[in-house]
Amino acid sequence: KHIVVIAGDGIGQEVTTVGKQVLDRVAEKFGHEFTYDEALIGHAAIEATGNPLPEETITKSKQSDAILFGAVGHPKYDNDPSAKVRPEQGLLGIRKALGLYANLRPIKLFDELLHSSSIKPEFLQGADILFFRELTGDVYFGEKGRKDDGNTAYDQMIYSRYEVERIAVKAFDAAMTRRKKLCSVDKANVLESSRLWREVVQEVAKQYPEVEVEHQFIDAAAMLLIKDPRRFDVVVTGNLFGDILTDEASQIAGSMGMLASASVGDTTGLYEPIHGSAHDITGKGVANPLASVLSAALMLDISFGMKAEAEAVVDAVDQVLKAGFRTRDIADANTPKDLILGTEAMG
Amino acid sequence: KHIVVIAGDGIGQEVTTVGKQVLDRVAEKFGHEFTYDEALIGHAAIEATGNPLPEETITKSKQSDAILFGAVGHPKYDNDPSAKVRPEQGLLGIRKALGLYANLRPIKLFDELLHSSSIKPEFLQGADILFFRELTGDVYFGEKGRKDDGNTAYDQMIYSRYEVERIAVKAFDAAMTRRKKLCSVDKANVLESSRLWREVVQEVAKQYPEVEVEHQFIDAAAMLLIKDPRRFDVVVTGNLFGDILTDEASQIAGSMGMLASASVGDTTGLYEPIHGSAHDITGKGVANPLASVLSAALMLDISFGMKAEAEAVVDAVDQVLKAGFRTRDIADANTPKDLILGTEAMG
Ligand SMILES: CC(C)[C@H](C(=O)O)[C@@H](O)C(=O)O
Ligand SMILES: CC(C)[C@H](C(=O)O)[C@@H](O)C(=O)O
Numbered sequence: 001k002h003i004v005v006i007a008g009d010g011i012g013q014e015v016t017t018v019g020k021q022v023l024d025r026v027a028e029k030f031g032h033e034f035t036y037d038e039a040l041i042g043h044a045a046i047e048a049t050g051n052p053l054p055e056e057t058i059t060k061s062k063q064s065d066a067i068l069f070g071a072v073g074h075p076k077y078d079n080d081p082s083a084k085v086r087p088e089q090g091l092l093g094i095r096k097a098l099g100l101y102a103n104l105r106p107i108k109l110f111d112e113l114l115h116s117s118s119i120k121p122e123f124l125q126g127a128d129i130l131f132f133r134e135l136t137g138d139v140y141f142g143e144k145g146r147k148d149d150g151n152t153a154y155d156q157m158i159y160s161r162y163e164v165e166r167i168a169v170k171a172f173d174a175a176m177t178r179r180k181k182l183c184s185v186d187k188a189n190v191l192e193s194s195r196l197w198r199e200v201v202q203e204v205a206k207q208y209p210e211v212e213v214e215h216q217f218i219d220a221a222a223m224l225l226i227k228d229p230r231r232f233d234v235v236v237t238g239n240l241f242g243d244i245l246t247d248e249a250s251q252i253a254g255s256m257g258m259l260a261s262a263s264v265g266d267t268t269g270l271y272e273p274i275h276g277s278a279h280d281i282t283g284k285g286v287a288n289p290l291a292s293v294l295s296a297a298l299m300l301d302i303s304f305g306m307k308a309e310a311e312a313v314v315d316a317v318d319q320v321l322k323a324g325f326r327t328r329d330i331a332d333a334n335t336p337k338d339l340i341l342g343t344e345a346m347g
Numbered sequence: 348k349h350i351v352v353i354a355g356d357g358i359g360q361e362v363t364t365v366g367k368q369v370l371d372r373v374a375e376k377f378g379h380e381f382t383y384d385e386a387l388i389g390h391a392a393i394e395a396t397g398n399p400l401p402e403e404t405i406t407k408s409k410q411s412d413a414i415l416f417g418a419v420g421h422p423k424y425d426n427d428p429s430a431k432v433r434p435e436q437g438l439l440g441i442r443k444a445l446g447l448y449a450n451l452r453p454i455k456l457f458d459e460l461l462h463s464s465s466i467k468p469e470f471l472q473g474a475d476i477l478f479f480r481e482l483t484g485d486v487y488f489g490e491k492g493r494k495d496d497g498n499t500a501y502d503q504m505i506y507s508r509y510e511v512e513r514i515a516v517k518a519f520d521a522a523m524t525r526r527k528k529l530c531s532v533d534k535a536n537v538l539e540s541s542r543l544w545r546e547v548v549q550e551v552a553k554q555y556p557e558v559e560v561e562h563q564f565i566d567a568a569a570m571l572l573i574k575d576p577r578r579f580d581v582v583v584t585g586n587l588f589g590d591i592l593t594d595e596a597s598q599i600a601g602s603m604g605m606l607a608s609a610s611v612g613d614t615t616g617l618y619e620p621i622h623g624s625a626h627d628i629t630g631k632g633v634a635n636p637l638a639s640v641l642s643a644a645l646m647l648d649i650s651f652g653m654k655a656e657a658e659a660v661v662d663a664v665d666q667v668l669k670a671g672f673r674t675r676d677i678a679d680a681n682t683p684k685d686l687i688l689g690t691e692a693m694g
Contacts, residue, residue: 073536078562081535081542081549088536118470118574139486139504144539153543154505157486161498187587188428189420189435192491195428196500202428215425219594220623226573226598227465240534244591247566251573276567 004064010277011287012070018347019292042072042087052090066303069272099266105131112321113254127229132171133242164200171236181233257288260295271295288327351411357624358634359417365694366639389419389434399437413650416619446613452478459668460601474576479518480589511547518583528580604635607642618642632689635674
């Protein structure tokens with residue numbers, strides 16, 4: 001299998017290094033051969049080429065069997081709303097170029113981290129949510145611009161039937177292999193794009209009579225996710241609402257540093273932590289690499305069909321946590337100092 | 348003072364009845380005279396007139412000194428994405444017609460409810476956030492429609508400079524009377540409307556050198572709100588992001604049933620619980636009326652300048668909670684059965 005590593009910005013480099021080491025160890029243990037290439041994206045790519053998504057990165061990605069992705073973003077652009085070229089264009093561009101319309105974000109709490117969340121353990125125990133976030137449509141990709149001499153700015157929130165259908169089908173298929181519950185999140189009481197979303201999900205639902213379906217408005221969903229996380233099994237939603245809900249849901253898993261994601265669609269799958277570039281801790285060697293490690297596990301499972309290998313990786317994470325090891329973000333007041341590891345040691 | 352009561356749908360009727368009783372009691376105790384009128388909105392108005400926002404409702408509202416509002420919404424429309432006339436059009440319509448561009452949503456936990464949230468008390472103690480949600484712009488009011496024979500649907504997310512400026516000024520002014528911290532929430536790494544938002548907030552910030560300003564992306568904000576609610580003082584954001592964050596923030600106050608809001612702008616202020624019509628409990632007499640009572644307190648304070656009266660109402664709520672009384676939504680396993688009251692008794 002040929003893997004392209006796109007480390008990107010901030011802690012992306014540090015965490016993908018560990019993700020890759022884990023893949024190497026899997027290859028060794030299970031007798032596979034993984035070859036690697038690297039490619040640029042984001043701020044790193046802008047610095048090197050002026051372009052947040054060089055053509056070469058797309059070509060290499062398309063020719064690979066899977067992509068191990070780090071993060072993009074840089075504070076320099078965040079505080080300069082007028083910047084024309086931005087790191088995030090690289091990430092949005094590659095999602096679009098590879099047709100990665102389905103972003104799977106599993107939210108599952110490792111037992112050992114039950115007490116590391118701000119949410120009470122009795123509300124978390126047993127929570128297990130699989131988000132399907134639509135990834136190549138919505139207000140992310142609608143027409144955007146300025147008018148009135150730059151004094152008015154707009155972004156079009158837009159969905160077409162086929163876009164909703166294909167992600168809904170994936171979400172329902174997954175629900176059938178799980179607890180057979182699906183919650184679709186929209187804002188159909190206000191938005192026309194959400195009304196289309198709901199219409200299509202209702203239609204697709206007819207093909208899955210065994211799945212118990214509910215529709216929630218995004219405001220209610222953001223509340224229920226904290227009030228009662230265990231009520232959710234599969235959640236399917238648009239790009240923007242999915243972005244918000246899955247970051248929020250990181251508090252269910254104790255830390256953003258534990259959450260992996262898989263972006264799949266027409267071609268090569270891309271595997272990426274949910275956390276961002278985290279410039280405040282970049283280069284300090286303290287970032288939690290487990291989201292990248294668990295992203296590698298998703299790659300093994302989804303892109304390579306290597307179930308046993310994927311399980312071995314998840315098991316290894318579990319055992320490391322059981323042995324008491326923590327990175328800073330998942331340590332608490334009771335963690336002995338010598339069990340708090342840096343990025344490399346945790347790897 | 349002349350007050351229009353717009354009860355609307357679902358539990359709106361039950362809770363505004365209590366809100367009004369509290370206003371009457373205030374008038375009696377403090378020697379004021381409040382006169383009342385009623386007006387229709389939402390599903391109730393559609394049933395009676397075919398129109399979710401009858402002209403008469405707008406006229407009465409404009410002629411009043413303040414509006415006590417209940418809720419709008421009905422499940423009938425939620426599950427019928429093709430309905431052309433919807434209750435929510437009434438609420439959005441009146442916000443727009445009265446120019447109520449600033450929605451203030453204070454999130455403060457009553458000490459007695461410290462343990463009724465799914466969030467650990469040690470993360471909540473002392474949390475005190477004042478949200479400024481922009482209320483007459485954004486994707487709520489941008490052009491919306493269908494194309495491709497109905498197979499594509501869109502809503503324009505749109506902001507103009509003056510819209511951002513006036514809400515930012517209100518938020519900064521409020522920050523100056525509080526802990527002098529302001530967090531502006533947007534998605535400027537992806538959205539052009541958010542980049543304009545950030546630009547304008549940065550400009551307005553220059554007039555308030557004493558206020559410590561931060562900008563957060565909506566996904567990070569949704570996470571931080573649960574991870575560390577105490578880091579926030581004043582939060583200012585757009586209509587959609589504000590809708591989501593304030594519902595989520597209800598978990599900081601223990602229950603949605605405790606949260607009041609004030610919508611202010613060019614003319615008469617409108618005072619409204621954050622909770623919706625809650626058809627599942629409508630007519631059962633179990634709804635928590637305290638959000639309506641606290642909305643009445645905001646009315647006394649903001650529209651009538653009656654500070655002492657407002658404080659007396661908030662104090663009364665506090666004492667009732669201290670005495671152990673609860674409605675169902677804020678009761679827990681330890682609440683004695685005879686202290687769990689219905690809507691009327693709680694009033
Ligand atoms: C970096 C940003 C553009 C991105 C998004 O909003 O999609 C990130 O938040 C994510 O969730 O992958
Ligand atoms: C009922 C709905 C249209 C409304 C909104 O989204 O503004 C409600 O959720 C609110 O927060 O007041």
